[in-house]
Amino acid sequence: MKRVLSMLVENKPGALARVVGLFHQRGYNIESLNVAPVDDGSYSRLTVATRGTESAVEQIMKQINKLIDIIKVADLTEGDHHELELALIKLNKLKNISNLKNIIKEFNGKIIKTDNSTCVISVTGTSIDINNLLKSLKKYKIIEIVRSGSIGLHESQKTLTI
Amino acid sequence: MKLSGGDMLMRALREEGVKFIFGYPGGAALHIYDAIFRQKKIEHILVRHEQGATHAADGYARATGKPGVVFVTSGPGATNAITGLATAFMDSIPLVVISGQVASHLIGTDSFQETDMIGISRPIVKHSYIVQNTEDIPAIVNEAFHIATTGRPGPVVIDIPKDITAPENKFDYKKPSSVNLRSYKPKVHPHPGQIKKAAKAILSSERPVIYAGGGAIMSNASPQLKQLNKILNVPVTNTLMGLGVYPATDKHFMGMLGMHGTYQANMAMHNADLILAVGARFDDRITNTPSKFAPGARIIHIDVDPASISKIINADIPIVGEVKESLEALIKEIKRSKIKIDSEAISKWSEQVREWTNMHGLDHEMYLKKSRSKLILPQEVVQQVYRVTKGDAYVTSDVGQHQMFAAQYYHFDKPRRWINSGGLGTMGFGLPSAMGVKLAFPNKEVVCITGEGSIQMCIQELSTCLQYGLPIKIININNQALGMVRQWQDMQYGGRYAASTYEESLPDFVKLTEAYGHKGFKVTQRSKLGPILEKAFSMKDKLVFVDVYVDQSEHVYPMLVAPNGSMEDMWLAKGKKA
Numbered sequence: 170m171k172r173v174l175s176m177l178v179e180n181k182p183g184a185l186a187r188v189v190g191l192f193h194q195r196g197y198n199i200e201s202l203n204v205a206p207v208d209d210g211s212y213s214r215l216t217v218a219t220r221g222t223e224s225a226v227e228q229i230m231k232q233i234n235k236l237i238d239i240i241k242v243a244d245l246t247e248g249d250h251h252e253l254e255l256a257l258i259k260l261n262k263l264k265n266i267s268n269l270k271n272i273i274k275e276f277n278g279k280i281i282k283t284d285n286s287t288c289v290i291s292v293t294g295t296s297i298d299i300n301n302l303l304k305s306l307k308k309y310k311i312i313e314i315v316r317s318g319s320i321g322l323h324e325s326q327k328t329l330t331i
Numbered sequence: 332m333k334l335s336g337g338d339m340l341m342r343a344l345r346e347e348g349v350k351f352i353f354g355y356p357g358g359a360a361l362h363i364y365d366a367i368f369r370q371k372k373i374e375h376i377l378v379r380h381e382q383g384a385t386h387a388a389d390g391y392a393r394a395t396g397k398p399g400v401v402f403v404t405s406g407p408g409a410t411n412a413i414t415g416l417a418t419a420f421m422d423s424i425p426l427v428v429i430s431g432q433v434a435s436h437l438i439g440t441d442s443f444q445e446t447d448m449i450g451i452s453r454p455i456v457k458h459s460y461i462v463q464n465t466e467d468i469p470a471i472v473n474e475a476f477h478i479a480t481t482g483r484p485g486p487v488v489i490d491i492p493k494d495i496t497a498p499e500n501k502f503d504y505k506k507p508s509s510v511n512l513r514s515y516k517p518k519v520h521p522h523p524g525q526i527k528k529a530a531k532a533i534l535s536s537e538r539p540v541i542y543a544g545g546g547a548i549m550s551n552a553s554p555q556l557k558q559l560n561k562i563l564n565v566p567v568t569n570t571l572m573g574l575g576v577y578p579a580t581d582k583h584f585m586g587m588l589g590m591h592g593t594y595q596a597n598m599a600m601h602n603a604d605l606i607l608a609v610g611a612r613f614d615d616r617i618t619n620t621p622s623k624f625a626p627g628a629r630i631i632h633i634d635v636d637p638a639s640i641s642k643i644i645n646a647d648i649p650i651v652g653e654v655k656e657s658l659e660a661l662i663k664e665i666k667r668s669k670i671k672i673d674s675e676a677i678s679k680w681s682e683q684v685r686e687w688t689n690m691h692g693l694d695h696e697m698y699l700k701k702s703r704s705k706l707i708l709p710q711e712v713v714q715q716v717y718r719v720t721k722g723d724a725y726v727t728s729d730v731g732q733h734q735m736f737a738a739q740y741y742h743f744d745k746p747r748r749w750i751n752s753g754g755l756g757t758m759g760f761g762l763p764s765a766m767g768v769k770l771a772f773p774n775k776e777v778v779c780i781t782g783e784g785s786i787q788m789c790i791q792e793l794s795t796c797l798q799y800g801l802p803i804k805i806i807n808i809n810n811q812a813l814g815m816v817r818q819w820q821d822m823q824y825g826g827r828y829a830a831s832t833y834e835e836s837l838p839d840f841v842k843l844t845e846a847y848g849h850k851g852f853k854v855t856q857r858s859k860l861g862p863i864l865e866k867a868f869s870m871k872d873k874l875v876f877v878d879v880y881v882d883q884s885e886h887v888y889p890m891l892v893a894p895n896g897s898m899e900d901m902w903l904a905k906g907k908k909a
Binding site for chain 2: 183187194231235238240331
């Protein structure tokens with residue numbers, strides 16, 4: 170099943186490569202990856218979506234924890250959590266966009282830019298929401314898609330912080 | 332006083348207590364080598380190939396428990412160190428490997444002798460650093476030694492661009508205070524609740540086995556292990572990496588377990604009702620098919636690395652902690668416990684182990700073999716070396732049949748005496764690692780038990796041995812073939828010897844050794860084996876190479892039946908299954 174692992178990583182040269190390399194070395198796949206500095210910028214929060222059995226995920230968490238630059242790691246999917254992804258979708262501009270607007274509205278997306286020939290949609294939601302939106306947009310000519318990969322945090326008082 | 336990067340590096344190493352550096356100079360490392368020249372405290376050992384440097388530092392580390400230090404230059408110097416890094420990584424050996432790198436402004440330009448050492452070594456190091464500021468050198472060295480030697484030890488790489496060590500750029504040397512990394516807290520204490528559970532499980536067991544590995548040696552836990560079994564009196568087995576941590580001549584010792592373990596050790600593991608795993612990681616060379624492993628046993632697993640626990644075999648009672656501290660806690664708990672071990676059940680179990688030993692133990696099998704063969708058997712060579720060295724030598728080995736024979740027939744009573752590449756299985760390890768051991772213990776007997784295949788992978792180090800006066804004894808078990816490959820080809824490939832023989836191309840090892848300035852002997856007759864070994868070992872100041880021609884057809888047994896076998900499925904001799 171899909172797992173979303175979240176970790177705090179020292180913002181040091183090669184730290185990201187160590188995490189990514191580990192998945193490959195131990196035979197696990199990365200479905201999506203998101204990373205950016207947080208807090209004082211001395212460390213980054215990194216989110217990896219992967220798939221694996223319970224024991225496989227337990228093993229990979231242990232291996233991640235062994236990396237010297239990893240401060241903390243948690244499996245968000247273990248409990249209640251919020252999970253979101255951002256997507257930007259570029260379409261060939263349509264003559265009549267009211268129908269398109271209705272579809273986008275359904276997914277809480279918006280058109281962020283239109284010019285003579287294209288229009289760019291942004292949408293934030295779960296990975297499933299975004300997949301569904303893309304399905305609904307099949308009849309239009311999508312020319313480019315970019316997705317941020319999942320990010321997430323625990324619900325209520327539970328946190329992953331230093 | 333202001334120091335250059337090179338001088339800072341040497342001072343930082345001195346402060347870590349480093350006595351030897353094993354290395355090989357080159358362009359990007361020359362500022363550092365000039366700094367070596369300016370000091371007298373640390374001796375640099377010039378090897379003949381960087382692989383030799385890493386194995387020598389590794390042998391030094393295994394024998395002493397202190398980290399080994401290596402210097403190499405950029406590019407080919409760095410890549411030649413990779414096999415040694417991987418060897419140390421697989422066996423959790425503390426090394427600090429310092430590689431020169433091209434100057435900072437040249438990185439990424441495909442400049443001469445440039446290679447991404449950090450990238451290439453990433454999967455086979457515990458951690459690595461690229462130095463970006465000269466002033467960081469003392470702190471980075473300090474951290475590197477801390478990381479290499481604590482928790483589950485391992486190799487650390489420090490890559491230093493040439494400009495960082497330039498003699499004209501001098502800075503204040505800031506002596507680092509103690510290391511404090513928010514992302515690395517290796518000190519874990521065993522959980523008292525788990526220790527209690529473990530003690531109860533052990534004391535309630537009827538067929539227990541202690542299974543101890545390299546982690547017990549790493550943790551210097553041999554005294555605790557012996558003390559524990561003074562109380563319990565239960566059968567003990569050691570892994571290939573753990574040999575010596577429990578004395579081989581003790582009556583409770585069953586020998587090594589696993590792929591080429593003894594009949595009694597493998598049978599005991601399979602039939603146990605409790606396995607106490609101590610610093611061992613249930614490697615595939617131990618468990619055979621994991622789903623068929625020890626079906627009736629509860630597993631207690633002590634390891635400092637939580638990732639080793641329940642990785643292959645699920646642990647019923649996991650204990651995360653240093654082996655030594657965990658065993659101390661366990662001993663205390665067992666002494667305090669009201670439950671007493673059922674000594675009647677234990678003596679019945681020990682009797683069963685003795686029966687297995689008498690049926691198919693190594694000595695019994697050898698007795699049958701010797702009477703049949705006119706040729707020298709490889710096992711006999713090890714037995715004779717054991718006799719001549721009174722069982723008290725440091726023994727390094729390479730990889731293959733000779734390694735298994737050495738593990739089976741040299742009975743190690745002390746830890747850190749058996750030096751071999753267990754995890755990676757690196758041919759070429761034996762001779763250079765023996766150099767590291769001999770430098771650490773110049774007054775001890777150091778023997779390299781090798782084969783004619785392995786020895787040729789690092790034979791250039793015979794020259795290093797002459798330069799530094801290292802009177803190692805090399806015992807070449809020469810079967811004129813890649814024996815272990817040949818054994819598998821016999822057993823699984825219908826005797827089709829693809830690329831496992833040399834035909835008539837083997838060198839005259841006696842002449843070769845003598846060309847390097849040492850002494851060589853060749854032995855082909857059984858009656859000469861003992862006397863020549865005695866003569867070789869009596870030549871205290873000489874490196875002696877004894878080339879022993881042995882029976883080429885000999886296989887290593889027992890051997891676990893794979894695939895899909897359990898630990899009690901063993902070949903005991905050619906065509907003979909347990």
